[in-house]
Amino acid sequence: MELWFTEKQTPALGITCKVLQTLHREKTPFQEIAVLDTEQYGRMLVLNGMVQLTIGDEFIYHEMLAHVPLHSHPAPRHVLIVGGGDGGTAREVLRHPQVEKVTLVEIDRRVVDVSRHFLPEVSCSFDDQRMEVLFEDGVTYLLGRQAEYDIILVDAPEPIGQAARLFSREFYEGVLRALRPDGIFAAQTESPFVNSDLIARVYREVRGIFPMARLYLAPVPTYPSGLWSFTIGSKHYDPELPLRESGLEGSLRYYNAGVHKAAFQLPNFVRKLLDGE
Ligand code: SAM
Numbered sequence: 001m002e003l004w005f006t007e008k009q010t011p012a013l014g015i016t017c018k019v020l021q022t023l024h025r026e027k028t029p030f031q032e033i034a035v036l037d038t039e040q041y042g043r044m045l046v047l048n049g050m051v052q053l054t055i056g057d058e059f060i061y062h063e064m065l066a067h068v069p070l071h072s073h074p075a076p077r078h079v080l081i082v083g084g085g086d087g088g089t090a091r092e093v094l095r096h097p098q099v100e101k102v103t104l105v106e107i108d109r110r111v112v113d114v115s116r117h118f119l120p121e122v123s124c125s126f127d128d129q130r131m132e133v134l135f136e137d138g139v140t141y142l143l144g145r146q147a148e149y150d151i152i153l154v155d156a157p158e159p160i161g162q163a164a165r166l167f168s169r170e171f172y173e174g175v176l177r178a179l180r181p182d183g184i185f186a187a188q189t190e191s192p193f194v195n196s197d198l199i200a201r202v203y204r205e206v207r208g209i210f211p212m213a214r215l216y217l218a219p220v221p222t223y224p225s226g227l228w229s230f231t232i233g234s235k236h237y238d239p240e241l242p243l244r245e246s247g248l249e250g251s252l253r254y255y256n257a258g259v260h261k262a263a264f265q266l267p268n269f270v271r272k273l274l275d276g277e
Pocket of ligand 1: 030
């Protein structure tokens, strides 16, 4: 008998994959975690029935969330990741030799444990000496910080439950305070097809708080609609221009300087969304 998994992405849309094996399922105090082995994309991490990553396409999301802001900063030494308990974003950040310390604040310890066990190619970052992992609410942690980070990355799930505050104005104001005077922040901000209101609101708020705000796009096949957005707020450097040659391009699968610049070229329907038309 064939087994298929469907994520109901909206009341009218879903993604369905053939499942070879259910490797893990548990309920934590925060969410339900599952790891599936899918035929098309390999292992898949699912939280509350929603796809967080697959081995087949995670490189696009993680490279784009990490390398766009990191290549726009001349000396990214201290990086904060909020969420991101699978370790994929940290893996990309740690490729930069200038990075001295990565602090990852994840609310659910079990996401890290399960990822370490079932997704070693993603969670390999946790073995790096430069990693500090804290298990607590990312908003509470961040609101107590002042001018500490060069880069802040928000690798949050869908904006519901405990993750909703990671998309709030209060949180973005905290991000501004927690960044050093030339810091950069980037967050995943969902799909322009499915979450246009959220994107428009977040962009408006970030633009009102940061000296510079930009949106960039990348394809992520297993996320709703396949087209994904990231919102960036910068205090000093223009995030559209990769500032430095990192020498990493040979080891990356998606990101390069051309992709960096192209990702900021927005189609008209997304531009309109940001202009509030
Ligand atoms: N790349 C993914 C996506 O867009 O679907 C997000 C992946 S990562 C697994 C998201 C993590 O954020 C989860 O492990 C979840 O436990 C964590 N998280 C949710 N709310 C949080 C909060 N308030 N503070 C810190 N971590 C949080």
